[in-house]
Amino acid sequence: MIGPSILNADLAQLCDESQRLLDLGADYLHLDVMDGHFVPNLTFGHPVVKCLRNKIPKAFFETHMMVSKPEQWIEPMAEAKVDQYTFHVEPVQDVPEICRKIKEAGMKVGLAIKPGTSVDVVKDYLDFADLVLIMTVEPGFGGQKFMADMMPKVAWLRENYPDLNIEVDGGVGPSTIDQCSKAGANWIVSGTAVIKADDPKSVISSLKKSVQTAIDLKN
Numbered sequence: 755m756i757g758p759s760i761l762n763a764d765l766a767q768l769c770d771e772s773q774r775l776l777d778l779g780a781d782y783l784h785l786d787v788m789d790g791h792f793v794p795n796l797t798f799g800h801p802v803v804k805c806l807r808n809k810i811p812k813a814f815f816e817t818h819m820m821v822s823k824p825e826q827w828i829e830p831m832a833e834a835k836v837d838q839y840t841f842h843v844e845p846v847q848d849v850p851e852i853c854r855k856i857k858e859a860g861m862k863v864g865l866a867i868k869p870g871t872s873v874d875v876v877k878d879y880l881d882f883a884d885l886v887l888i889m890t891v892e893p894g895f896g897g898q899k900f901m902a903d904m905m906p907k908v909a910w911l912r913e914n915y916p917d918l919n920i921e922v923d924g925g926v927g928p929s930t931i932d933q934c935s936k937a938g939a940n941w942i943v944s945g946t947a948v949i950k951a952d953d954p955k956s957v958i959s960s961l962k963k964s965v966q967t968a969i970d971l972k973n
């Protein structure tokens with residue numbers, strides 16, 4: 755599954771850019787929501803996601819919630835018809851409670867961890883989650899360098915939870931995808947590498963091929 759991040763796209767053309775990426779083979783849209791508090795950057799929130807949903811009724815929307823109070827945005831994002839609510843566990847006291855509220859609101863649950871957070875932190879919550887997002891850059895900005903030293907987290911999760919959806923996000927593109935897919939990631943976020951490519955369709959298809967090849971080799 756390949757989900758482009760539109761963070762580094764022309765946000766004045768959010769709808770056209772999103773539709774273009776879906777038409778070029780993207781499986782879902784990864785929407786980066788930042789509150790200027792959990793991360794030192796601001797993007798957009800549920801009003802924009804809702805408008806985008808009105809224009810793109812069918813695609814799978816994942817919101818990557820880089821926010822200090824993820825509980826605050828569950829209802830508005832559900833109203834905006836978000837499919838998957840992926841939040842960072844670092845600022846949260848009661849992770850199972852947030853997971854329960856997300857599910858109750860009708861969305862899938864993603865648990866995200868920053869590079870400095872051990873994968874042990876999520877292991878007690880996997881029964882409540884549909885996906886774990888391993889950040890491969892410090893959250894906050896697109897276009898950063900991929901952190902290969904996050905791959906042991908992915909590999910450990912894949913080894914111990916063969917059916918878990920594992921997403922990587924940050925600096926992933928044609929030159930780094932093989933490390934991710936070999937470690938066991940099956941949901942791939944790619945921003946700059948897709949958006950800035952001369953041929954985004956072939957980038958999306960090469961990312962997919964790498965993931966599929968790794969899955970085939972394991973089976």
Ligand SMILES: O=C(CO)[C@@H](O)[C@H](O)COP(=O)(O)O
Pocket residue numbers: 759761762784786818820891892893894895896897898923924925926943944945946947
């Ligand atoms: O969540 C984030 C950054 O915080 C990501 O979704 C990036 O925006 C992906 O962009 P690239 O690193 O692929 O350019």
Ligand SMILES: [Fe+2]
Pocket residue numbers: 759784785786818923943
């Ligand atoms: Fe993201």
